[in-house]
Amino acid sequence: MARVTGLDVFDIRFPTSRELDGSDAMNPDPDYSAAYVVLHTDDTGDTTAPAGPAASKGYGLAFTIGRGNDVQVAAIRALTAHVVGRPVPTTAADLGALSRDLMGDSQLRWLGPEKGVMHMAIGAVINAAWDLAARRAGKPLWQFLASMSPEEIVSLVDFRYLTDALTPEEALAILNAAKPGRAERERRLLAEGYPAYTTSAGWLGYSDEKLSTLAKQAIADGFAMIKLKVGSDLHDDVRRMKLAREVAGPAMRIAVDANQRWDVGTAVKWMEALAPYQPYWIEEPTSPDDVLGHRAVAKAVAPIKVATGEHVQNRVVFKQLLQLSAIEVLQLDACRVGGVNENVAILLLAAKFGVPVCPHAGGVGLCELVRHLSMFDYVAVSQTMEDRVIEWVDHLHAHFVDPAVVKRGRYITPTAPGFSAQMFDATLERFRFPDGPEWANENAGAVQARAHENKGRTS
Amino acid sequence: MARVTGLDVFDIRFPTSRELDGSDAMNPDPDYSAAYVVLHTDDTGDTTAPAGPAASKGYGLAFTIGRGNDVQVAAIRALTAHVVGRPVPTTAADLGALSRDLMGDSQLRWLGPEKGVMHMAIGAVINAAWDLAARRAGKPLWQFLASMSPEEIVSLVDFRYLTDALTPEEALAILNAAKPGRAERERRLLAEGYPAYTTSAGWLGYSDEKLSTLAKQAIADGFAMIKLKVGSDLHDDVRRMKLAREVAGPAMRIAVDANQRWDVGTAVKWMEALAPYQPYWIEEPTSPDDVLGHRAVAKAVAPIKVATGEHVQNRVVFKQLLQLSAIEVLQLDACRVGGVNENVAILLLAAKFGVPVCPHAGGVGLCELVRHLSMFDYVAVSQTMEDRVIEWVDHLHAHFVDPAVVKRGRYITPTAPGFSAQMFDATLERFRFPDGPEWANENAGAVQARAHENKGRTS
Structure with missing residues (x-):
């Protein structure tokens, strides 16, 4: 059975602060960034997955605005043991179990719980697994999800802390009501x-x-x-x-x-x-x-x-x-x-x-x-x-x-299989922080100096 | 003027899960841990600080329960540029400014805001600076704080998002009322x-x-x-x-x-x-x-x-x-x-x-x-x-x-100068993860296996 063989994480940063794109009252100089996840599998394409070789990887990301993207990368790496080694078909068939597993690590949970850096890391890995599963199904994520039965969709959800506002039965009723159309x-x-x-x-x-x-x-x-x-x-x-x-x-x-x-x-x-x-x-x-x-x-x-x-x-x-x-x-x-x-x-x-x-x-x-x-x-x-x-x-x-x-x-409604998080290899090379060519020219001293300048600008 | 010359961070973990100390309904097997901060200064003791050479360092920590302590360490390291190079006397004299500076980094703020890993990192560094300041004053932290004027204490606080419940004026009144006794x-x-x-x-x-x-x-x-x-x-x-x-x-x-x-x-x-x-x-x-x-x-x-x-x-x-x-x-x-x-x-x-x-x-x-x-x-x-x-x-x-x-x-009321976060050097050596002797014997494979076993235990 195919297994997840690796989890790679990249620190990708775009120098958007040079143009003030994305500037607002709290974020005057963001460098739009991603802690970018690639799940590798040993699925060689000779499987039952409709998409064949294209379904051998899954992509996800956490979005940050620059400094601290390295912390986000470290948080994603901390999840490696939870995903590497998992069988691909059963994981893709029960993404509720993957979610419960990642959220349920009691030691990592202490770092939130369910908030901030560690929670975004879990989101990036779960989304990469969804990308993989949708690719294997040969469907865009929206359609892959919308083709599940109401019962399957309810089983994806962790209802802990929700039942005073929404029960599994109510969720099922909402989904059943939407099924005919x-x-x-x-x-x-x-x-x-x-x-x-x-x-x-x-x-x-x-x-x-x-x-x-x-x-x-x-x-x-x-x-x-x-x-x-x-x-x-x-x-x-x-x-x-x-x-x-x-x-x-x-x-x-x-x-x-x-x-x-x-x-x-x-x-x-x-x-x-x-x-x-x-x-x-x-x-x-x-x-x-x-x-x-x-x-x-x-x-x-x-x-x-x-x-x-x-x-x-x-x-x-x-x-x-x-x-x-x-x-x-x-x-x-x-x-x-x-x-x-x-x-x-x-x-x-x-x-x-x-x-x-x-x-x-x-x-x-x-x-x-x-x-x-x-x-x-x-x-x-x-x-x-x-x-x-x-x-x-x-x-x-x-x-x-x-x-x-x-x-x-x-x-426009996407039709390519997956969750659309995949970036081009050339982008990963060029914008990798701090060693990609886009950043290597701006030496470490300049980046530090910019961090110093920004102190207190938003307080 | 003396300056902060370095920020060291240690990944310290105690294998408390071996004895079930600290076990509860959500945390069945914690390894009590600390991302431990040391602020170094070039204060050689020939300053006006009453405590002399003992006041040349500040200690702080973030508490975690094992896995992910490395993420906490990475988050603290991300704050290095905000503290290294700061003048010691003015930093110690205005810890409200340090707090506003660390909380106000707009790029790092995105990772919370003000929650989870990044917020605990800020807390560890701020607490280390308070330790340093209290040591320089020759007072235990509680007494150092309690010797400030009501106005100084109010200036420590970020009232953003609080004013619908507590204004600076109300805070001042509370502190003034307590001053006589x-x-x-x-x-x-x-x-x-x-x-x-x-x-x-x-x-x-x-x-x-x-x-x-x-x-x-x-x-x-x-x-x-x-x-x-x-x-x-x-x-x-x-x-x-x-x-x-x-x-x-x-x-x-x-x-x-x-x-x-x-x-x-x-x-x-x-x-x-x-x-x-x-x-x-x-x-x-x-x-x-x-x-x-x-x-x-x-x-x-x-x-x-x-x-x-x-x-x-x-x-x-x-x-x-x-x-x-x-x-x-x-x-x-x-x-x-x-x-x-x-x-x-x-x-x-x-x-x-x-x-x-x-x-x-x-x-x-x-x-x-x-x-x-x-x-x-x-x-x-x-x-x-x-x-x-x-x-x-x-x-x-x-x-x-x-x-x-x-x-x-x-x-018992503490009387030693500082905030009491300092650990013994021998502890740092022995419990440093993963290379200290307490962990080197438990090889990486065993730690990974334990992480796998724990999957889902708390969900």
Whole structure:
């Protein structure tokens, strides 16, 4: 029987801080990075897997923004003993067992539990195993998941700490209710894709002119919504929001994103100042850990919606945000939590509470991965794309073998087998930190000096 | 001016799983470990520091339970550029600035924010800097902190995300109210020490006979409370609790600790079964992330108190537990959060809400460190020891230069300068993983095999 023979991890960093792409109120100078996982197997292609040799590896990643990507790599390496040596067919056939195994290591659990570096590491490895399993099945991840029976899908989920809000029986009922229309929704998805919105216009480091040009472009490109970063300077934000509203007209949705910059009181005051320009949602108004804070902001700023999720550490925090009606938009992230399994739990929670899921994306590989989750949600869980949009940022996609593609404001539905996390070998060579050519020229001293300069910039 | 010249990190592991010390419902086989930090300076002792050459280094640690301690080490190393090169006197004189600097690295912040591996790393480094500063001042940490002005203490705290529950002005008022009696409370503390309770009797791996013997011993030793681990098997727990109550008599406080084992509904049912034996508190009934869950349990099990904290990731979660009246006992941990600074914030929050702090301890160095925080709290914040006890587990203290000492059920007040995290060089040599003699004999294959055996044991 084929087995997992190795787990390789790469420290890949893109020097995005040189252009201020991705700058916001809390993250002024990110170097978008990935701790990139390759699962190797001794599956030589002469197996029953439809995809043959292409299904001999699985790819996953954790997204970070630069310094600390080495810590993320170390955390993934700490999981090696849990995956290497496993039989491939049984692992691929029961990814709930793999998830329970990785989450259940009592010693590693102490480092979270279920949060931060160690949890993202588990997510990267689980996602790589899902990639492998979907490749073996010859299906894109969204379709592989959506072809499972409701019972199989429920068995993927760890219901610990969830049963006061969602029981396995309720989850099964949600999935069973969605079963009849699966084939029709799959056809529609393949024909029409999935709605996107863009953050490309609104980075905090951009000039008014660039904002205006990019916003016009976004509207011409057919996006249903644009998003601006806010939270650094109220006067600037009012001016930028007013400008965006003028460019976009009264009907276009414009979201704003504070990236956790505010306390509750500040969030409320800031949104009062922006309210005349009708922001659709305020994203990450305060700490992602503060479910009560989100509820307080949501009550105060209605009808502006509150959104969060890219830094919500696990299903337990999402559960509470939903129990409190503290969010009206749930922004799951493909790589922050414990992989596909925990994201299935989060999708089921959102469906139970009737809250639309509009995933976070834009980081390295996040657009590539998360589209699969939204598409699975549409086919097999929520049954709707209404008020649902996936974030889109048009950079770094060229590094991916099966890149996310957006046309006329919609994500094209992927059809290649797997979970789309695979990067080109040339990218791994060039952007490997610190020895790839992109970084070797910037010597270690310069990198350290930059770290020193950045001290305190965001506090 | 003297500068920080280096940051060394050691992977130190004690093979406690061989004896089932520390076993509980979620952690059946911990190897108590520390990612141990040494800050080096070029302070040669010819400075104005009262302690002279003894004040040339600072020691700190993050506590883990085995696998993953290497990840914790990597996270601490990622902070090197933030500390090496800093001037010692100005750093020691403004530890609020050091804290803001470490927490404010926008790229590293992405790995949390303020939670898990990266946050514990920041805590270890901040605590090492506090050790250095207290040594330079020639005072034990508790006294060093308690000799600061209320304004200085407030300046240590990051109030971001706290102001809806505690403002700087309110914190100042709490500290000012406690100022008059400081000297008298310091005298009392030095004369009488601080109350302790013991978990030594109640580890889940122990036989009934061992439990009974150790419980009798604990009472004879003068402890105000004992604690049993529960949560694995209800029938066993009822038997053990009944036995403990028989041994202890009706007046003795007996706490129980489920180590996050339950969902809300299970917690309530389990405590109904234990209630006839009058447990004083139920500790960690469910996920440390579930503030709403804790509130639900607290309402249902009253008058049994709900306690949590050893895995509460930061001040934002403590804030919510207090806002909801979800806990009646706050169990801060010296090494889980962002060091002394964040623990000062947590002590101030607890004082504001009138909830007693009974710290978690027992891991490597936790008793040594956390006694300083409770003693500072008594002198300068809460002004009382009533209903306050520090956990005590009598193992691994011999590895520390300034070990925690408990006599007649009370922690003796430490008087040596610093924060007591320093371990003996011989310990570092012997228990260094994987190359120290304690581990080199157990070859890498055996360690891997153990990791495999443990898969799924706790899920």
